[in-house]
Amino acid sequence: MDFAMGGAASSLRGELRRLVKEHVPPDFLGSFTGDPADFEAAQRFCRLLAERGLLCLAWPEEFGGRGASVWEQTVVREEMWAHHEPRGAQYMGVNWVGPAIMRHGTPAQQRKHLPPIAGGEVIWCQGFSEPDSGSDLASLRTAARRDGDGWRITGQKIWTSYAALAQWCFLLARTSKGERKQQGLTIFLVPMSDPAIEVRPIRSMMGPHHLNEVFIDDLAVTEADVLGPVDDGWRVVQEVLAFERVGIARYARCERLLRAAPSALGARWEQVPQELRARRARMLTHCRRARLLAYRVVSLQSEGKVQPGDAAAYRIAVTRLDQDSAEVLVEIAAYARESAERFRREVDEHWRYSQSATVASGSLEIQRILLARALLSGS
Template structure:
């Protein structure tokens, strides 16, 4: 990526070292201080022009390249995402509003995202519409000069803390289920919106049910064209699936293992050393796949199959590296502060690796998308 990217990487690591506690394992834990750490760090990045570095200056960015934004993405994910939920607004909500929003929507939503002040959630999946998203049942019906939204979403990350929701609802029926879907930008503090947390192994805030009961929205809340939201969703999912640099965390944890174990590293079985080295090569493969998709995105040529191929590789990497790391710490000594922190980080990674099987579309759905792409069906 060049010298500029190297300097940016060093700057980001320095900021993390200065502003993020060494025990930080993400914003969404049982300790409210972790979320506040993330919110403060977002403002720190924003003050330095680093939060939305690749956004146009007119929207609060620095007109940096997609590769500089990739450096930010990699360093944040490698350090347990100290931006908290802001990656959602930065990676795809904001850019989608830039491409499809009205001037008023851009004025309303982009500055708060660029300042790190607003958290978004995604209202896509439903109890009977997860991987088959087009079968969703949440409806928005015309009423006067606006719409009434009724339905349920599920697995909605950050819904309990978000101020806004990027909501997909059915506004009409057509020959294909993908027709007649519309995107609405809705406030989460409306009394017609109810959030119910779902307990899960990843901790609070990650998963929620969200109920919309006669939620009143207006034409000003519609993003893009009514009934044509599916095209925007396909674009969103491609950006979302590539926008989280999971390989960076895998690589950092793998590289941390010898340091954390110290002399005990040499005592590990040779077979475990071989598996560790293999995982490092898989990290590099996933990184290169991500870079190829990002290059296509920057040229406006990204296809669903491109993102699906990357998603399959990085999901397998998540799970396979977690197994290797768990085996490593299973044979490590128990004492030492470095080992304690490393053990906690590996356990956190192991939990996320299991969730990554279905997050942003299950791995089986990604295989179907990739197969369609290869066969020329998508």
């Protein structure tokens, strides 16, 4: 299978790799560590990409992009994730918050929110999951009630990535009760600086800032903070989740590390058992399968034809790849010399982050249900 995207995409890939090499610290393994310098490095790199028009490459020019193809934006996603996401949390704003505001926001909301995202100046978090409403998101209990010309929101969110760093939250709340639990949900764009919002970090092996609880106590918002029609937020969420689930090119980091293993080990590569080398080869094949599924979803999205089952099939393949490849890489790294410390640290970071892959953005079980429904319905 030839995955080449043409000369422009190849040139872009080379440019991005040069920028990473020149502007990202050599020991960088992600921006949300216990070292504030890692976060600052990501913020600087985001601004650099924005200055060069590379952060929101495929956005329309009127919204701060360059009107590039979805395939060029795919190259950006691949290279960023392959190199431990030096954009930090910006992929959230770039990949789906911004596009959702473009499609469903008012002109005032677009003027307010899109320029800071395109400029790499703002971090968004996602207020979806709740303690009793994770995979069954539509059963959420955070409620927004009418209060004069605005709303009052009270509730709790959990597993909220980057909440302690974010300036804005893409918040889903119940505004009425319908015949189906998916009805009566509304999206609000709310500032995290409001004193009615409290963030409590959740410690995990993924490091600081990845997981948080968010408590919302009588938060006052206006009609200007509502994204899309009131009570019709579920339709927007379904669209958002499809973009989110294909937004992280997990296969790109898996493939880079798998390919780097022989050179990282040097002469020690000969000591790696044949069975383990065969598993590595199998993982490289699975990288290509996940890439092919990702490209299929990207193509369907560009045509406005993507369905939940399409994104689910990709999500199943890429999250299993993330975890399976991490196990293989950990076994391979055990044969590395001390001089291969960088490779071993990369593998360790990859393994730790992969453990949440089959739960984040919808559990693997939910993805299988979505895929089964699509296959049974023929859509």
